[in-house]
Amino acid sequence: MKIKPNIAVSDSGFVFNPDTGESFTVNPIGVDIINYLKDNKNTGEISTQIRQKYNVEQPTFEKDFDDFVGLMLNYSLVIND
Amino acid sequence: MTKKRKLTIAVSGLNAVDSPGPGVAVIRALREAESFDVRIIGIAYESLEPGIFMHNLVDKTYQFPYPSAGVDAILERLEYIHSIEKLDVFIPNFDSELYPFIKLEDTLKEMGIHMFLPTMEQFEERHKVNLNEFGEKYGINVPKSKAIHDLGAIYSISSEFTYPVLVKGKYYDAAVAYNMEQVKTHFNKISAKWGYPIIIQEFVHGTEFNVTGLGDGFGNTIAAVPMRKQYITDKGKAWGGISISDKRMLELTDKFLSQTKWRGGFELELMKNKENEFYLLEINPRMPAWIYLAVGVGQNIPEALVKLALGEKVEPFTSYKVGKMFVRYAWDMIVDMEEFQIISTRGEL
Known part of the structure; x- marks a missing residue:
């Protein structure tokens, strides 16, 4: 899964899709996840980074990550490999 | 200087x-x-x-x-x-x-x-009344439309369309009708103001987009700026919008211009449904009220139109700024x- 290359995300969590004109706000964890996806990190690497930084259990991360990615897929912000 | x-x-x-x-x-x-x-x-x-x-x-x-x-x-x-x-x-x-x-x-x-105006043929062909034929001729998705010239003809709508439907005036005005009674009300109100025919149009659910641009009359795109409506008035007009980079909208615009050889400024009104398909709702044969956004993103369409009107050569615009917004206000x-x-x-x- 990859984030679309033209998706813009600011440090404050404002996400803009220039193809559709849609904009969203995400929290700091969302910003981190999007930036990790932009850096082509895989799910395992993202999991490690987020769990270390935010002290999250693996099952909690997996559930929230799946929800977040599902939303991004729904809004055409990411594409499956 | x-x-x-x-x-x-x-x-x-x-x-x-x-x-x-x-x-x-x-x-x-x-x-x-x-x-x-x-x-x-x-x-x-x-x-x-x-x-x-x-x-x-x-x-x-x-x-x-x-x-x-x-x-x-x-x-x-x-x-x-x-x-x-x-x-x-x-x-x-x-x-x-x-x-x-x-x-x-x-x-x-x-x-x-x-x-620098469209030809009479272009002007008539893109008319709301002729949208079905226009879509068929140029291979562009359009919502099903039917022109109604008298109140008696609206009774066939229920068998031909699924509610809601749009009831549109020849030049201006449009209203959504959820049943026959509402069709009658809108028919009378809009026809009293703008005359006949009234156009009944399939209602496409989705997100509204517009493109404004300029064709040179030889099939070339001189300018094209797509915009997503961000704030819509109860008349369906954009009170705020943002320039976007959707390639399919630009391709559709190129197709429209190359096939019709459109001459002049225009606005395409598009609806994107849940399946991400674009439907062409209307072709307005002139520049829209939000034309200043095009200037703001780097394409001064009115200036280019004036030069074309004077018979001067105009190089096509090749880029524009994406993510620029217009926010309209009253003063x-x-x-x-x-x-x-x-x-x-x-x-x-």
């Missing part, structure tokens, strides 16, 4: 109700043109059109006969204005003006007044009664 030439350009559409005319935005664009300076002659139909009183934008305004007055009345008034102002270019900004002005284009050219001007009196009684200000 070289001095820019000065052009005298007449512009209509100075009104600014909740469905504003494009005139003021077009004038702002012309004032920012890099290749010429302008003297702007406002063309007004009502004495309370705000552009009349915007003296920083409009140098002089003349009241003008409504298009329904006929070609002769329009020509007579234009001859009078031209005898004083020596117009170089005329930019009509209302759909309803286009029919008489397309008819008058050659006559005005002989007088030295240049325009109360304080106007001396005397000015209102002058435009009302003398027909010019």
Whole structure:
């Protein structure tokens, strides 16, 4: 899964899709996840980074990550490999 | 520093109700043109059109006969204005003006007044009434539409369409109807204002997008800027929007221009459904009220249109800034009664 290359995300969590004109706000964890996806990190690497930084259990991360990615897929912000 | 030439350009559409005319935005664009300076002659139909009183934008305004007055009345008034102002270019900004002005284009050219309008065939072909045929001919998705000329014909709608449907006027106005009674109400209201036919159109659920642009009449895209409506009034007009980079919208625009060889400014009204398919709802044969966004993102379409009208070569715009927004606002001007009196009684200000 990859984030679309033209998706813009600011440090404050404002996400803009220039193809559709849609904009969203995400929290700091969302910003981190999007930036990790932009850096082509895989799910395992993202999991490690987020769990270390935010002290999250693996099952909690997996559930929230799946929800977040599902939303991004729904809004055409990411594409499956 | 070289001095820019000065052009005298007449512009209509100075009104600014909740469905504003494009005139003021077009004038702002012309004032920012890099290749010429302008003297702007406002063309007004009502004495309370705000552009009349915007003296920083409009140098002089003349009241003008409504298009329904006929070609002769329009020509007579234009001859009078031209005898004083020596117009170089005329930019009509209302759909309803286009029919008489397309008819008058050659006559005005002989007088030295240049325009850059679609041909009569292009103007008629893209009409709401002919949208089905247009979609079929050019392979573009359009919602099913039917022109209704009398109230008796609306009873077939229930078997031909699924509610809700859009009830649209020939030139302006549209309303959503969820049942036959509402169709009747909207039919009567819109036909009383704009005449017949009334167009019944399949309602496409989705997100509204627009493209404005300019075709050179030979199938080339001179300019194209797609926009997503962000804030929509109860009349369906964009009160805020953002420039976007959707390639499919630009491809659709290129297809529209290359196949129709459209001549002039235009606005495509599009709806994207849940399946991400674009439907072409309307083709407006003139620049839209939000045309200044195109200027703001790097494509001064009114300036390019003026140059094409004068027979000059214009290189196509190749890029624009994505993610620029327009946010419209209303502004109360304080106007001396005397000015209102002058435009009302003398027909010019």
